[in-house]
Amino acid sequence: xxxxxxxxxxxxxxGAIYGLIAMGFAVIYKSTxxxxxxxxxxxxxxxxxxxxxxxxxxxxxxxVALGAILSAVVLGLVIERLVMRPMLxxxxxxxxxxxxxxxxxxxxxxxxxxxxxxxxxxxGVGRTIVRIGGVGVRTGQIAVVATLLLLLAAIWxxxxxxxxGVAMRAVAADDRTALLMGISATRVHALAWAASSVIAGIGxxxxxxxxxxxxxxxxLGLKAFPATILGGLDAVLGSGLGGLLxxxxxxxxxxxIGSGMKEVAGFAMIIVVLMIRPFxxxxxxxxxxx
Amino acid sequence: xxxxxxxxxxxxxVTLVDSPxxxxxxxxxxxxxxxxxxxxxxYALSFLTIILITGVGALGLxxxxxxxxxxxxxxxxxxxxxxxxxxxxxxxxxxHPLIGFLGAGIVPALASLIVGAxxxxxxxxYLAITTLAFSFIINTVILEARWLTNGARGISVQRPExxxxxxxxxxxxxxxxxxxxxxxxxxxxxxRRSRVGRAFVAIRDNDTAARVMGINLHAYKLFxxxxxxxxxxxxxxxxxxxxxxxxVEGFPxxxxxxxxxxxxxxxxxxxxxxxxxxILIVLLPEATRLVFSLFSAQMDAVFTTxxxxxxxxxxxxxxxxxxxxxxxxxxxxxxxxxxxxxxxPLRY
Numbered sequence: 063x064x065x066x067x068x069x070x071x072x073x074x075x076x077g078a079i080y081g082l083i084a085m086g087f088a089v090i091y092k093s094t095x096x097x098x099x100x101x102x103x104x105x106x107x108x109x110x111x112x113x114x115x116x117x118x119x120x121x122x123x124x125x126v127a128l129g130a131i132l133s134a135v136v137l138g139l140v141i142e143r144l145v146m147r148p149m150l151x152x153x154x155x156x157x158x159x160x161x162x163x164x165x166x167x168x169x170x171x172x173x174x175x176x177x178x179x180x181x182x183x184x185x186g187v188g189r190t191i192v193r194i195g196g197v198g199v200r201t202g203q204i205a206v207v208a209t210l211l212l213l214l215a216a217i218w219x220x221x222x223x224x225x226x227g228v229a230m231r232a233v234a235a236d237d238r239t240a241l242l243m244g245i246s247a248t249r250v251h252a253l254a255w256a257a258s259s260v261i262a263g264i265g266x267x268x269x270x271x272x273x274x275x276x277x278x279x280x281x282l283g284l285k286a287f288p289a290t291i292l293g294g295l296d297a298v299l300g301s302g303l304g305g306l307l308x309x310x311x312x313x314x315x316x317x318x319i320g321s322g323m324k325e326v327a328g329f330a331m332i333i334v335v336l337m338i339r340p341f342x343x344x345x346x347x348x349x350x351x352x
Numbered sequence: 353x354x355x356x357x358x359x360x361x362x363x364x365x366v367t368l369v370d371s372p373x374x375x376x377x378x379x380x381x382x383x384x385x386x387x388x389x390x391x392x393x394x395y396a397l398s399f400l401t402i403i404l405i406t407g408v409g410a411l412g413l414x415x416x417x418x419x420x421x422x423x424x425x426x427x428x429x430x431x432x433x434x435x436x437x438x439x440x441x442x443x444x445x446x447x448h449p450l451i452g453f454l455g456a457g458i459v460p461a462l463a464s465l466i467v468g469a470x471x472x473x474x475x476x477x478y479l480a481i482t483t484l485a486f487s488f489i490i491n492t493v494i495l496e497a498r499w500l501t502n503g504a505r506g507i508s509v510q511r512p513e514x515x516x517x518x519x520x521x522x523x524x525x526x527x528x529x530x531x532x533x534x535x536x537x538x539x540x541x542x543x544r545r546s547r548v549g550r551a552f553v554a555i556r557d558n559d560t561a562a563r564v565m566g567i568n569l570h571a572y573k574l575f576x577x578x579x580x581x582x583x584x585x586x587x588x589x590x591x592x593x594x595x596x597x598x599x600v601e602g603f604p605x606x607x608x609x610x611x612x613x614x615x616x617x618x619x620x621x622x623x624x625x626x627x628x629x630x631i632l633i634v635l636l637p638e639a640t641r642l643v644f645s646l647f648s649a650q651m652d653a654v655f656t657t658x659x660x661x662x663x664x665x666x667x668x669x670x671x672x673x674x675x676x677x678x679x680x681x682x683x684x685x686x687x688x689x690x691x692x693x694x695x696x697p698l699r700y
Contacts, residue, residue: 159612287481329486
C-alpha cells in the first residue's frame with residue numbers, strides 16, 4: 063500500500079509536468095489547428111534559459127521565475143513571427159513539417175549554446191522533503207501540482223470570460239468568420255504561441271527543479287504527447303488532466319510491470335486511445351473516420 | 353518548332369519513359385553506376401553505398417508520404433525491425449540470406465499492419481502520432497526480448513554469400529545495394545502508373561472525391577503503409593549489413609527526420625525526387641564540412657566534435673527552407689528549368 067501511494071504521488075508530480083506541456087500542445091492546436099512538434103524543445107530551451115539566469119544573474123526565485131516567463135514569451139513570439147507566420151495558408155502537411163524541422167534545429171542548438179552535460183537548477187527552493195502521511199514528497203513536486211491546478215482554473219476562466227479568450231475560441235471554431243468579425247487571426251496566433259511557450263516553459267522549469275537539465279529533456283515533449291491525445295487535442299483543460307493520468311499510469315506500469323514499460327506506457331496508451339476514443343476524453347472536435 | 357507534348361493513347365500517358373533522350377541518359381547513368389566500383393576509391397564508394405541504401409528507404413517512404421500523402425514520423429521503427437529480422441534469421445538461425453531479406457520485408461509489413469489498422473481509419477495527422485509512438489515502443493520491445501535479439505548487446509552481421517557469389521568486398525556489396533535500389537525504383541515507378549498508384553494519388557489529392565470514385569480508402573491507405581514498411585525493412589536489412597552490426601543505437605530517431613527531409617528536398621510524390629533528395633541529403637553534411645573547412649581549421653574542429661548535432665541542424669534548416677521557398681523540391685526546380693529551356697524566350 064505504501065508502495066502504491068508512493069508511486070501515485072510521484073506519478074502525480076511528473077504527470078503535472080506532462081500536463082503543463084500537454085496544455086501547451088493544446089493551446090496551439092486549439093487556435094491554429096496544427097500540432098506543434100517542437101513543443102518539447104521549446105520547453106527545454108526555456109528551462110535552460112532559467113538555469114542560465116540562476117547561475118549568472120541571480121539565484122533569487124522571483125528573478126528566475128520572471129526571467130523564465132519573459133524569455134518564454136519572447137521565444138514563442140519569435141518562432142511564430144519568423145518561422146510559422148510565413149507558412150500561414152500553406153497546407154497542414156507543410157506547416158507540421160516546419161515544426162518538425164524547427165524541433166531538430168532547437169534540439170541540436172542546445173549542444174552549441176550550452177553543453178551536453180546535465181545540470182541541476184538550484185534556486186534554494188523545491189528540494190526540501192516534507193512527509194505527508196508517511197510518504198516523503200519534495201516541495202517542488204507539491205508546487206508543480208498546485209501550479210497545474212491554478213493554471214487550469216485560470217485558463218478555464220480566461221477562455222470563458224475574457225474578450226481575448228473568446229476571440230481565440232472564435233478563430234479556432236471558424237477563422238474566416240472570426241476575421242469578418244474583426245478579429246486579427248495573426249495576433250491570436252502570436253498570442254497562442256506565446257501562451258503555449260509560457261505554459262510549457264513553466265513545466266520545463268519545474269522539471270529542472272525536481273530532476274536535472276540535460277539535452278535529452280526534449281523527450282518531455284514526446285512524453286507529454288500521449289497526455290494531449292488522451293485529454294483531447296483541442297481540449298486545454300483535458301490535456302492538463304490527461305497529463306496527471308499519464309504520469310500515474312506510467313509510474314504504476316514502471317513499478318509493477320517493469321522499468322521498460324515505464325518508457326512506453328504512454329505510447330501504448332496513445333494507440334489504445336486512438337482505437338477507442340480518438341478525440342480524447344474531453345475533446346469535442348469530431349474526428350472524421352474514413 | 354515543338355508546340356507541346358501530346359499524348360494520344362492511354363498507353364502513352366502511363367509509359368515509363370516518354371522520350372528517347374531520357375532512355376539514353378538512363379543508360380549512361382546505369383553504365384556509370386556499374387563502372388563506379390572500379391573507378392572510385394573506398395571513401396567515395398562508401399558514399400555511393402550509403403546513397404543506394406538510403407535511396408531504397410526513401411523510395412519506400414515515398415509510397416506512403418509522397419503518393420498517398422500520409423506522414424510517418426517513425427519510419428526508423430521499420431528500418432530497425434527489418435535489420436533485426438535479417439540479423440536474427442541469418443546470423444542467429446543461419447538461414448539463407450534470401451530468406452533473411454524476405455523476412456526483413458515481411459516482419460515490418462506485419463508490424464505496420466498492427467500500427468496502421470487502427471490509426472488509418474482516422475483522418476489527419478494520427479498516423480504521424482502512432483508511428484512516432486511505434487518507433488519508441490519497438491526499441492523497448494527489442495531491448496526486452498533478449499532471448500531473440502540479444503537485448504542491448506546487438507547482433508553482428510556478416511556480409512551475405514548467395515548462389516556462390518560472395519558479397520564480402522566493398523565493390524560486391526555496392527552491386528548488391530545497386531540491385532536492390534534498381535528493383536525498388538522500378539517497383540515504385542510501376543506502382544505509381546498502375547491502378548493502385550492512381551488510387552494512392554487520388555487519396556492524397558482529395559479523399560472525398562476518391563471515395564466517391566469507389567476507392568476503399570482504408571484498404572488502400574493500409575496497402576500503401578504496408579508496402580512502404582516492406583521496402584523500408586529491406587533498406588534496414590541492407591543498412592544493418594553495411595554497419596555489420598545491428599543494435600538499437602545504430603538506428604537513431606534522426607533517421608526518420610532524414611527520410612522526411614529527403615522527400616521534401618527532392619519533391620514530394622516523385623520517384624526522381626526521392627533519388628535527387630537522397631543524393632543531396634547524404635552528401636550535404638560532407639559538402640558543408642568541406643566548404644567550412646576552406647574558411648578555417650577551427651570550423652573543421654567543430655564539425656568533428658559536434659557532427660551529429662550539425663547534421664540534424666542542417667536537416668532541420670533544409671526542411672524549413674525548402675518548404676518555404678521551393679515547396680516542390682528539386683524536381684520542381686528541374687521542371688521549371690526544363691520548361692524555360694524549351695520555351696525560351698517565351699514564358700509559356
